[in-house]
Amino acid sequence: MIVYIRYNLGPGVPVELQEEASVAELKELVGTQQGVRPELLRVLFAGRELRSSFTLQGCDLPEQSTVHVVLPPSGSSSAQLLLLQERLVRGGEDEPESLARLDLTSSRLPSTSSGLAVILEGSDGGGGEGAGGRAEETREEVQAASLKGVRTCSTFFVYCKSCRSIQPGKLRVCCSSCRQTTLTLSRGPSCWDDVLLPGRVHGLCQSDGCHGNEAEFYMKCASHPTSEDEVSVALDLILTNRRDVPCIACCDITDVVLVFQCSERHVICLDCFHVYCQTRLNERQFVSHPVIGYSLPCAAGCTDSLIKELHHFRILGDDQYGRYQQYGAEECLLMIGGLMCPSPGCGAGLIPPDGSRKVLCDGQLGCGFVFCRDCREGFHEGACLTEQAPPTAEASQGFLVEEEASLRGRWDQASLLLLQESTKRCPQCRVAVERDGGCMHMQCPLCRAEWCWICGVSWNLDCMGNHWFG
Numbered sequence: 001m002i003v004y005i006r007y008n009l010g011p012g013v014p015v016e017l018q019e020e021a022s023v024a025e026l027k028e029l030v031g032t033q034q035g036v037r038p039e040l041l042r043v044l045f046a047g048r049e050l051r052s053s054f055t056l057q058g059c060d061l062p063e064q065s066t067v068h069v070v071l072p073p074s075g076s077s078s079a080q081l082l083l084l085q086e087r088l089v090r091g092g093e094d095e096p097e098s099l100a101r102l103d104l105t106s107s108r109l110p111s112t113s114s115g116l117a118v119i120l121e122g123s124d125g126g127g128g129e130g131a132g133g134r135a136e137e138t139r140e141e142v143q144a145a146s147l148k149g150v151r152t153c154s155t156f157f158v159y160c161k162s163c164r165s166i167q168p169g170k171l172r173v174c175c176s177s178c179r180q181t182t183l184t185l186s187r188g189p190s191c192w193d194d195v196l197l198p199g200r201v202h203g204l205c206q207s208d209g210c211h212g213n214e215a216e217f218y219m220k221c222a223s224h225p226t227s228e229d230e231v232s233v234a235l236d237l238i239l240t241n242r243r244d245v246p247c248i249a250c251c252d253i254t255d256v257v258l259v260f261q262c263s264e265r266h267v268i269c270l271d272c273f274h275v276y277c278q279t280r281l282n283e284r285q286f287v288s289h290p291v292i293g294y295s296l297p298c299a300a301g302c303t304d305s306l307i308k309e310l311h312h313f314r315i316l317g318d319d320q321y322g323r324y325q326q327y328g329a330e331e332c333l334l335m336i337g338g339l340m341c342p343s344p345g346c347g348a349g350l351i352p353p354d355g356s357r358k359v360l361c362d363g364q365l366g367c368g369f370v371f372c373r374d375c376r377e378g379f380h381e382g383a384c385l386t387e388q389a390p391p392t393a394e395a396s397q398g399f400l401v402e403e404e405a406s407l408r409g410r411w412d413q414a415s416l417l418l419l420q421e422s423t424k425r426c427p428q429c430r431v432a433v434e435r436d437g438g439c440m441h442m443q444c445p446l447c448r449a450e451w452c453w454i455c456g457v458s459w460n461l462d463c464m465g466n467h468w469f470g
Helices: 022-034 080-092 117-121 139-143 192-195 270-281 310-316 318-335 403-407 413-422 460-467
Strands: 002-007 013-016 042-045 066-070 157-160 164-174 183-185 204-207 215-221 238-240 257-258 267-269 288-289 293-295 358-360 371-374 421-425 433-434 442-443 448-450
Touching: 002 022, 066 164, 117 318, 139 442, 157 215, 164 183, 164 204, 164 310, 215 442, 238 310, 267 270, 270 310, 270 318, 288 310, 288 318, 293 318, 413 421
Parallel strands: 002 066
Antiparallel strands: 002 013, 042 066, 157 164, 164 215, 183 204, 238 257, 257 267, 288 293, 358 371, 421 433, 442 448
16 A cells, blocks of 8 residues: 655655554654664554554555655654543543544434434444444445445545545544644544534644644545645535434335434435435425525425535536536525616616615626616616607607508517516515415415515515415
8 A cells, every 4th residue: 555654744654564564664664764663663543553563454554645744853752641631531542433434423413303213323233333333344334435336334525626526425624823734632522513613622742843722623535546735625414324214205214314303313325315405496385594595405494404504415517516606606696685687688677876876787797787776677767667668659750660560570579478478576685486286375486575466565464364365
């Protein structure tokens, strides 16, 4: 196997070793190259110091990983202090658990949950699993992660920008001060908050001259070798379906699922989640939250279940995710009192000054169209007209056209008439809305305003009582 060795924060040097090789052999190799006694060197990887008696395979060291080999300054007692911290936190265990074997699933299951959450909380043999409940799994099981095909045992999933898709992930840690991966953890993370929130887990940075003690976790894609600066986004709601919970939509049992953060902890397979997101996007039914952003709740309609990590919607694919971002930006614009240019083919976002009815679309960012803020038509003096009056005979200035030629010469008059007959304008944003059946209670697809089809005003009790159904 090929590993990259960084000696005292130097450049990574590729070294070919056997998977059965021990950490002591790696120290011997580096010590010979650097002219240093091997017993003085420390090998650091994924937040822990690798003991000399361990093999590379037993350290969960994947192909083309980067390991740090450091020579602590003379008189340093960092190793003794680290060992003391480990014993205080972990009750005297010799070795902290590898980040590759952590299972943070239980931290996403609230203690007050019910329904499917009870199924998820119950383990195969009785009690629930904690963060260290999977230590007996082999390295081959952990690294055999794949979204399709053989049953996966991956505990983390990410959105990889290089793969442009959802992939199995691996957890890594660095020092929050110097940003180097030379930090050895005093304890491993026990829940997702330890990973996602800063300042919850500490350790000792063994970079020369750095006194940082705060851990910062990040994710990498486990499907291909990655460079040191290549990171991925953690998707904490996508889990391995190790308890065979069926999807709430198709009732199939799949290897990888998304678990909503509602009280019931409803489970949906990734295929159905993709359809759910696509359908809601086409209907513009995403929810615009002032803190979370443009998101979706649980597909079963549970309250307080909005997805907080918006990269889960990357499952839509690049093109549809672009639509998602556009709609989200438009909703945000409307929430802060802005509007979009009504000129065909423009749609630039504008924030006109308060009280001004005359709106100018920026000529550099938009089309330069000047329109009325109230009716979204070209700017005019006086009151807005809901319908443009037909031209008078005087306006024709004596130019006469035969009726038959007039019927043949229409370009889009039929379309305009159809729009006038089948649509009405939203009283809030003035966009044309078509009613295709159902009750008279309308909801604008653009600004989400609720209004009455018959009287054209905001939906109220009078409309509800008198002409809800015509």
